[in-house]
Amino acid sequence: MDGTPFIPEQITVHLGTPDSNAPNVTVSFPDYIKNVISSEIYPTWPENSMRANIYAAVSFALNRIYTEWYRSRGYDFDITNSTQFDQAFVNGREIFQPVSVLVDELFNSYLRRRGNVEPLFAAFCNGTTVTCEGLSQWGTVDLAKQGFTPYEILTYYYGDNLEIVQDAPIAPNVPSYPERPLQEGDSSDDVRAIQIRLRRIAQNYPAIPVIPDTDGVFGTPTAAAVEEFQRIFSLPATGVVDQSTWYRIEYIYNSVKKLAELSSEGEQFENVQKQYTEDLRPGMESMQVKLVQYYLAVVGAYYEQVQPVEITGYYGDQTAASVRSFQQVFGLPQTGIINRATWNQLTDAYLGIVADLPATGENVIAIYPGTVLKEGTTSEAVRIAQEYLNFLHGVYPQIPAVNNTGYFGPVTRSAVLAFQRLMGLEENGLIGPITWDELARVYSEHRFGYDKRPYQHPGYTIK
Template sequence: MPASSVTIPETITVHLGPPSSNAQNVTVPFADYIKNVASSEIYPTWPEQAIRANIYAQISYVLNRVFTEWYRAQGYDFDITNSTHYDQSFVQGRDIFENISEIVDDMFNDYLTRGNAIEPLFAQYCNGTTTTCPGGLSQWGTVPLAEQGMSAEEIVRYFYGDDINFVRNAPISPNLGGSWPGVTFRLGDISEEVRIIQNRLNRIAANYPNIPKIYPADGIFDADTERAVRTFQQQFNLTADGIVGRATWYRIAFIYNNVKRLSELDSEGLLLDEVSRQFPEELREGATGPGVQLLQYFLAIVGEYYDQLPRWQPAQIDGVFGPQTREAVTAYQRMMGLPETGVVDRATWNELVSTYQSVLAAQPTQEWLEQAVGFPDIFLVEGMRGEEVREAQQLINVIARGNPQVPAVAVDGIFGSATRDAVSVIQSLLGLPATGAIGPLTWEGMAQLARDVLASAQTGEGQYPGYAVGEEENT
């Protein structure tokens, strides 16, 4: 039984008519919606296993609509219609059969997937008498199978195939009204949402080869990502500004669903590695890696300005989420009025990043935090221009003087491929992922490497052999 990558919404919004009709929307609890559909489409006198087989199909069908944002990606403000020409039957205000209600309560967060795909199966079905649907479930056809002693699971596989999986007890989450995160994504941003954009554009590019591929799809909005976004926008008649706002986000989602056929019975399928998160939803005690190291770095910077938080030393930023990190997280949560769990969820992370960014203007002055240049408040990535890029290039050239494996770069304020490659080499020296993008950990590491080079070359107080940090160099 596969683990669930899908959550069950607490509520679902139903349009009481065809998609483009001027009809009412109603929002109802998800389980109540399934009870209504089942009471509207099948008979309570049917054998229980036939009822359960039908409910599996009904749950999976609506979850596919929600998961793929079939209607919201087209600009609608609802999740599904009650028109049987498009979706399932839902009768506002109807009576619910008691035995169907009890069965739904038992299985409303169970659904179907196919093979290695993780999205809910687009479980097409028909009544099997006045209409038929090859490859789908026949509602009346479930009855004789149940009377022959087949279980609901056997009936489902009889109609949909032996590669059907049953996901049970999927988690429940609030209905967020669509996946649009309310944030505009542009050059220099880094987030899980950016990685989603990159992965979707890469798949769309297989059908629209004029859209350039993005490699790696690492969650960093770089020049390649911007070019792909612009080309997509041109292809689908959007404003070609290279920025992913609400309209572009949902257009990407809609085209992605179509090329993947996620809302068809023979869907190409969405594999687990396509939705696995580079940035985990939670960081907790026992976790390790660059994500923990970045968390510790933010806590250290913020801790220099708030007495309620513990102080850190450089050696303590080790990428290991131990008791000290947990205590620091708890102290931060207490200070900000967040639940004191000691676990970094998305809310705690976002609040911490916001606090870190507000501190940047104060410029830390503690000796171990001193920088040759200021802290950047965004990730610097290929395709960007400006003074912060110029300062980064100056640091690269200082580092190159003491580390021959690091290539020197032109100090022109343009983050091109040469700067990206040099940053990647420096990240390898620092033991960081070689992304070629400059975030806080890379920036701090570059400053330390530059200080080491300057200190080793110092011939007298304030004297350096022909080079000052602020001097521009073109090579």
């Protein structure tokens, strides 16, 4: 579920059929392809035939990686060496020199349908003792001898709507599960991936409520869809996406879209485009940087060794130093870059502070509750936001008056939109960290005459 395909640094091969009690071996991806090609075809074949077979073998293996075909079913490997299920691999075998040279050139190129993201499930067979819907290995020899180019050979078997992606990025093969359960109030690309998958699965399983917006915000509709999915597939109906639910959703999604078949429905680019930047680094300027700075400002107020930071939206030296200090305190590599591991730890640290702070009280400015507030939400945090908005209605008549009911209805959404418009924020009607922080700032300035947000005057520090 991580987006566009990549070439894994390594691949784990099961030396037998999927359910057999056979060992696994982990090898580099180029070495794997060299072994497969040396096991599947002959090095004396025409070069164009060999090239076509290499493209097919790479694409087949990447489809298994991309769809997490085996790992989504609970296996601890990426592919098998059983030709009944996958492609041949003989552990420890000799690699033919002509094969090695070509694979070094082509291992980071793969096939896909035009307009689709996923690597083509490039099924193939030898074409003599076994025939299949896909490429015939011996047939490629005849076509090459007739002067067909590798691309022409491939389109002969797979169709004209085919393209070869070259110089694909190389990256570690990291499991897609985000290391932590997703639940109501979360906001991320991982949430959006779940929403997209559940909406498609609901076409085949109509009992699953259709999620109205794939906005990356885990609201009540998403929780309801998750819970019904869990009920249908005999998982604990918690409405929380834990690891088992994540991979069951992945498996069912791949199945209904046939992503691991030649007749694949296809994965569209809009489904894998990122809304939230995963890696933030010096020189960047965005709302996501501003969000990180907000969390660092709060954590820095309560952890003595975490350097405070100004909330500007620009990732400068001060932010990088703050990130490094945070990484040092929490035992992470001190890179000064926000990757997934740092973001998860930062979020956990922030939520730990939220849990220990009083939300209300005399002259208390509440901290962001850690969950995105949107229409349909009912909570104490909504009531507090309504209190702030209602007070600001007296200062800014453009902001509609709201009742402090704790229910986020259409009137509250209108008030939030009006506030965001006034303050030059993204007008989405959601109360996330940035909108909450700005709401707290404006409220405290008009209510008390100065800025008294919690991270500026903490009551205690953690050493």
